[in-house]
Amino acid sequence: MVVVFAVGILVARYLGPEAYGQLHYALAVIMIMMGVISPGLKDVTTRKFDAESHITGQILKATFRLMLLSNIVMFLLALLVVFLLRPGENLIWMMAFVIGIGNLFRTFEVFELWF
Numbered sequence: 844m845v846v847v848f849a850v851g852i853l854v855a856r857y858l859g860p861e862a863y864g865q866l867h868y869a870l871a872v873i874m875i876m877m878g879v880i881s882p883g884l885k886d887v888t889t890r891k892f893d894a895e896s897h898i899t900g901q902i903l904k905a906t907f908r909l910m911l912l913s914n915i916v917m918f919l920l921a922l923l924v925v926f927l928l929r930p931g932e933n934l935i936w937m938m939a940f941v942i943g944i945g946n947l948f949r950t951f952e953v954f955e956l957w958f
Contacts, residue, residue: 862934869925869938873946876921884910888956903957911950918943 855863888906892899925939 865932865935866938868929869935869942872924872939873917873921873942876917876924877946879917884913885952885956888953892957899957903953906956907950907953910953911947914947914950918947 854866858866884906888902891902895902921939921943922936925936929935
């Protein structure tokens with residue numbers, strides 16, 4: 844926690860107040876969209892793995908596709924929200940783009956649920 848705190852301080856000092864606020868604006872938009880798009884999917888998947896262990900491959904494949912689709916929708920909606928709310932600010936749009944691309948890799952959390 845100390846390292847995360849120190850890195851946060853260094854990032855804030857490097858970016859300055861305006862850019863640091865824009866970074867957190869982009870993070871907030873992405874996090875709100877993530878909370879809206881796929882709540883409860885992990886719980887349902889874990890329950891299905893326990894109840895129907897003979898079709899684990901099918902559950903894994905369906906959940907992977909569903910999470911990938913929901914993450915792509917979230918990514919596009921977040922970019923649309925940033926574009927509509929902050930039309931002339933390309934830096935915020937680019938930050939949201941990079942953060943959203945990183946969140947697309949959360950699709951691979953399905954394999955964590957399997958274990």
